[in-house]
Amino acid sequence: MIQVTHLYFAFLRERIGTDQEVVEIPEGSTVRSALDWLVSERGVPLSIQKILKVAINQEYASMDLVLKQGDEIVFITPVAGG
Amino acid sequence: MITLIEVDHFKIDTANCRSQHVNFACGGLVVFEGLVRNNHEGRQVKGLSYEAYIPMTKKIFEQIIEEARAEFGIKDVVILHRLGDLDLGDCAVWISVGAEHRKEAFLACEYIIDELKRRAPIWKKEHYLSGDSEWVACHCHEEPKAKIHG
Numbered sequence A: 001m002i003q004v005t006h007l008y009f010a011f012l013r014e015r016i017g018t019d020q021e022v023v024e025i026p027e028g029s030t031v032r033s034a035l036d037w038l039v040s041e042r043g044v045p046l047s048i049q050k051i052l053k054v055a056i057n058q059e060y061a062s063m064d065l066v067l068k069q070g071d072e073i074v075f076i077t078p079v080a081g082g
Numbered sequence B: 001m002i003t004l005i006e007v008d009h010f011k012i013d014t015a016n017c018r019s020q021h022v023n024f025a026c027g028g029l030v031v032f033e034g035l036v037r038n039n040h041e042g043r044q045v046k047g048l049s050y051e052a053y054i055p056m057t058k059k060i061f062e063q064i065i066e067e068a069r070a071e072f073g074i075k076d077v078v079i080l081h082r083l084g085d086l087d088l089g090d091c092a093v094w095i096s097v098g099a100e101h102r103k104e105a106f107l108a109c110e111y112i113i114d115e116l117k118r119r120a121p122i123w124k125k126e127h128y129l130s131g132d133s134e135w136v137a138c139h140c141h142e143e144p145k146a147k148i149h150g
Helices: A010-016 A031-042 B014-020 B054-072 B102-119
Strands: A002-007 A020-025 A053-056 A072-076 B003-008 B028-035 B043-052 B077-082 B084-087 B091-099 B122-128 B133-135
Touching: A010 B122, A020 A031, A031 A053, A031 A072, B003 B054, B014 B091, B028 B102, B043 B077, B054 B077, B054 B102, B077 B102, B091 B102
Parallel strands: A002 A072, B003 B077
Antiparallel strands: A002 A020, A053 A072, B028 B091, B043 B084, B043 B122, B077 B091, B122 B133
16 A cells, blocks of 8 residues: 545535545555545545546646655646636 | 746735836836636626645746747746735736737737636635635536636
């Protein structure tokens, strides 16, 4: 198992009720599996999961990227800066 | 060349911003101010709250500035983005682009604000006169609408 840190902002922070948590996941887990975890373990609706982008260590990441020990994962709902 | 990026909980003093950034090599300075508007899609807005994933936002601002310099040959760039609670008329984002000539300054400024809105992990919550609030562009209800707007 490896440990990664999830950071939550905006809608997800309010929905999940915290701004971060450390999560233990199997080695070889991907960004896609982190998104599935949000649905199964934190009750994020599939309709929301579908519109999320993901950043790993401050870079937008593809769904098949394999996560590493200590990664910082941010789930990004549609952005609205400016 | 000046590059300045700030993303934080601070009030943007637009007059002061303008006076701080003078470069005699630039014959054109284009400034964009993004302000809090009192309406959105027919709803009356009384204020906004912004939050950001700050380190990634700064990184993306740097990338966008680098792209704009490569594409348009501009010189100075300042991007200030305010976070927290804003009232109507407050400045949420202040961008200035200095270049030798006006054309590249206009083009680069538009590029920067467009890319900022598209890529930076910044979120905006609108507070309505009716008393409710909503994360803009998210439509993060249980049944989100299909439309995404910038």
